[in-house]
Amino acid sequence: MCAIALLANVNKLPRRLEVLEGENAAFCVEVEEEEMEVFWFKDGLQLRETHQTIIKSFGKTHILVFVNTSYQDSGTVTFVAGRSKTSCKLRVKAIRHCPPICPVGVQMNTECPNGVVLSWSPSPNLQNSTKSVYVVEVQEVGSQEWQRCVTTETGTSAEILGDIVPCEGDYRFRICCMNKYGRSGHVEFPRVVHLSKKTNAAVTEGEDAVFSIELSASMIGTWFLNSTQLQASERCSISQSKTLHTLCFHNVPNVYDGAEITFIATGVRDSAVLQVQGMAVWSSLPRFIFESGNPIVLYCEISNPAADVRWFKDGQELHREEGLNIQSDGSMRRIVLQSSEYSHSGVYTCQSNDDIVTFHVDVEGKCQFVGFVVCRNRSVDTGHPLVLRCELSDPDAEVCWLKDGEPICPQSGIDMQINGNTRTLVIESVDFYDSGTYACRSADDVAVFEVDITVSFKEIPxxxxxxxxxxxxxxxxxxxxxxxxxxxxxxxxxxxxxxxxxxxxxxxxxxxxxxxxxxxxxxxxxxxxxxxxxxxxxxxxxxxxxxxx
Missing domain, CATH: 2.60.40.10 (Immunoglobulins)
Known part of the structure; x- marks a missing residue:
């Protein structure tokens, strides 16, 4: 866009010309004679032609253009021809930055088993000059609370499985767009989907494995083992009591370890993974690997069913508490952690007066940022240090720091620190060009910071x-x-x-x-x-x- 001030002669310029930041400001003057010596001034300083200041003459016509104006171009523009001059006050108004606009074209595909595929498109009016992130939230029908489940910078679709929900139920989704100027409104996806959280069941080889599900209404359901429909037999029992459906595997063999057990009824689908542990004896056991979020079950068998034992982790005695159950059943001794976390990795021991058994436990899973909030903002004065800090669930995870999508390389004045679970980026003295979008990226997650370097004054006595x-x-x-x-x-x-x-x-x-x-x-x-x-x-x-x- 271009705003133009026109003159019929050299005796008069418009008193004021206003343009928006980024537009061109053009002045055109026509004098009475050709070959006159003319000059352009701004705030008393004579102007020379540059890539942003264009000065041209065509016979009696003289043109001045300020290209891609900024606030600093505001001032008084003066045209001088011989003994005549005329002036105009130029005002460049800053563009008001607005929050991003809502995504459009939201769609939901529910053909994914116990999951949903969400897709959307960026708004055609979205400003690409500012980095934005999409935030998908989930809400159980009947609840007032929305919870974040997916955050993506560039993606326009997301597959969401039932593992993200705390319990079986009907769920709806919505999406918004966020950048450093704010957040758009929310757009709700058009349908409701039924999801259930997949759980694991752990038993010892030779024990019975029991699965049950209670529905909201009495209806017929079907059980499957690895997509094969199950029928009542000597190996398994299937029963229904009103709304309660039960499946029992008798004398579970080790070959069932890792099998997926699925129950399907009208509008209901739920599944679990069967974990079959070999029968333990009173001796050291190999290393166990558990996926984060799944239960941990450690057990052993002692020769004297009446003997007392004590459980330890890394030398510290364990006691029954919320999420940790210590069980004694005949000669079997067992501890159960309901939901494993990385911190549960370590060496567990079960000790009696006569002997000791050792378990080496590793908990693996996605390495995520703890307490992550999208687009954490930082404002720092120039010359001051910038400190960005985030915490990971895995202290051994490797991360990469980026600025505006480009990796930050170690150099003088920049320090990247690792302290346990904490990752810290320190820039000792920032300048205005250090403004931008910073990210700490692990293999599975990313933490984003929007940094604005504010202005300060040089000291004057x-x-x-x-x-x-x-x-x-x-x-x-x-x-x-x-x-x-x-x-x-x-x-x-x-x-x-x-x-x-x-x-x-x-x-x-x-x-x-x-x-x-x-x-x-x-x-x-x-x-x-x-x-x-x-x-x-x-x-x-x-x-x-x-x-x-």
Missing amino acids: EEERQKSTTELDPVVLHCELSRPDATARWLKDGAEVLQTDNVTIQAEGTMRRLIIRSAQLSDAGAYTCQAGDNTMSFTVNLSVTGENY
């Missing part, structure tokens, strides 16, 4: 900020910012100072100036240059006939 002069003399106030692209404004006694024929406001690189060409007594007072949340203050004292004003 107090005595240099006290200006004393006499009436009609010029007054120049100046300060230096940490960022050349920072927006600053001048205030006097709390009111904004506007540019006039007697007052010039300049911005060159990091320098900001306020120039009063001929000071009046009314110009005395407290002046402030404000940039973001930071300010620099000045005091102007004027005197007349030798007396202080």
